[in-house]
Amino acid sequence: MSSLTGQSWFWPALSIVIGLPILLLVLTELYGFLARRRSSYAKPVLLLRNYVLPACALFILIDQVERTNVEGNWARIAATAFGFLVMLFLLSGANAVLFGEAREGSWRKRLPTIFIDLGRLIVIVVGVGVLLSWVWGADIGGLVTAVGVTSIVIGLAVQTAVGPVIAGLLMLFEQPFHIGDWLDTDDAKGRVVEVNWRSVHIDTGNGIQIIPNATLATGSFTNLSRVTGASFRATATLTFSAADPPGTVTRTLLAVAQSLPARMPTLSAQVTALGEAKYKVSVPVRTPADEGTARNLLLHRTWYAAQRAGLHLDGADCEPHDHVDYVAQKLRFIAAALGLGDEAVATMTAHGRRLAYAEGETIQGADTVPDAIGFITEGSVAMVVYGGDGGELTIGHLGVGDYIGSTALTRQRAVSGVVATADTTIVSVPRDAISEVVRANPRLARSLGEAIEMRRAAASAALADANQGPR
Structure with a gap:
């Protein structure tokens, strides 16, 4: 053993x-x-x-x-x-x-x-x-020496080509952005849809822009999806006349910015005076994808708001040269349709104002007391009410020749709001002037009263249907 x-x-x-x-x-x-x-x-x-x-x-x-x-x-x-x-x-x-x-x-x-x-x-x-x-x-000593010398020679020969690649790989290691982030680079601006060891693919909205990693690593870019605040902000800088009151400009711009559909409802827009009659408007939006839409709509609506407020956006004339003639001409047609005489036309023309609104703007807020009656001369509007959940309900449409703000005479709150469904122009006649016309024309008072009752009935029916829900 x-x-x-x-x-x-x-x-x-x-x-x-x-x-x-x-x-x-x-x-x-x-x-x-x-x-x-x-x-x-x-x-x-x-x-x-x-x-x-x-x-x-x-x-x-x-x-x-x-x-x-x-x-x-x-x-x-x-x-x-x-x-x-x-x-x-x-x-x-x-x-x-x-x-x-x-x-x-x-x-x-x-x-x-x-x-x-x-x-x-x-x-x-x-x-x-x-x-x-x-x-x-x-014996691998000679092999190691040969490989080392060869590596040095090859490294010196390709350092120009390999250097940017290594820089790009180091950038990927740092990961300053991820798929879905929005980048603003010297070559493109858009959303990152693919990242690999060689390049970054950016969807610019007009195709895919392929940018080598080395280009981003050796240059500078902005990651629009990484913000220090609660949201991304779309910004625009607007210039007015030095004679325009800064308070009026700020209130006008803030009202436009707050009403933009792309604005996050939980955050407020900001207006900052930069000096030299320049103002920066900042609107919180959900993602950088909404920046272009919000900015374009802001510029579009600001022109109309500036005209109504008597401001000189980019030095433009705030009152068209044909303002008086336009008001007089349109009111004559409206007076003829309502059976009013020349005296009524003269009274309304003396106090009437031409007001322009962009598509989507609120002309009259719901549950507010109008201070004037507006006669639609161009475009069209929708009458809307808001349910208990805040949803918007359309109860009717008005076009050229119709009027809004009929409760201005009775000083009652308007049940429905009015929103422009196209670029719209109205001739606004203040309460005092309309009251003078109505006193001399009882027929107009009856028409206004009937319109108020019809619109109240339509609003009540729409709200009742909304509260009942689908049946």
Whole structure:
């Protein structure tokens, strides 16, 4: 018995016969536990169980057998295979430790995959060199020197081409933007739809602009999706006349900005005086995608609001040269339709004002007391009411020849609001002037009263239907 245990191969063989099944059983249970938890360590454990341990056992057995044959190379081949499997196991384990449980936003999550691939390549090259030297006895010193010199020569030759690529990869590692962010660069402005190791793809609205990472890394750009405040703000700078009162300008601009559909309802617009009759308007919008729409609508509506307020936007004349003639001409047609005489026309013309509104603007707010009656001379409007949930309900439309603000005479609150459905012009006649006309024309008073009752009935019916909901 002692002669058997004294053999050089006995204890290695015994450790394999007993130890290998036990280790395989333990690793099988460990792998099942990690797989159920979907752990990143399950893959390295599986590699260790299925390949590394069996290859180690095979190497030990072949090595014991071939010690009697100095010419045999099977042990070296087995050692080489075992060494490769060990390298794969180490790479898989390192990947699980460093990147398997990486948190969002951490440097491990941001590291570009090309850096990981380069690291793996370096480990494999070093491992192969160690195997050649340890297992096969090869002299790799000259090979290392040759590779080093060659790398320096190649690096100097391609540094101009490779440098920007490395700069782009470092930018991806920093991750100053993500997919879906809006960028404003020297070459394009739009939303990021794709990012890879070579370039960034930006949807400009007129096609996809492809910008190399190196261009962004060596230049400057603005990430419009990363703001310090609660929202992104669309801005515009407007210039008025130095004679325009700053308070009137500020109130007019703020009213326009607050009424924009793209404005976030929970945040307020801002107007800042910059000096030299310039004003900056800032409107909070949901995303940079709404910036263009909000800015264009702001500029469009501001022109109309400036005309109504008597302001000189960009030095423009706030009162058209044909203002008086326009008011007189339109009121004559309106008076004829209402059966009014020349005296009534003269009274209304003396006090009438020509007011222009952009499509979508509110001409008369709901639940307000009008101070004038407006006769529609161009465009069209919708009469709207608002339900309990704030939803807008249309109860009718008015066109050229119709009038709004009929409760101005009775000083009652208007049940319905009036919104322009197209660029609209009205001739506004104040309450005092209309009262004088009505006193001399009882027929007009009856018409206004009937209009008030009809509109109140339509508003009540619409609200009743809305409260009942779908049936």
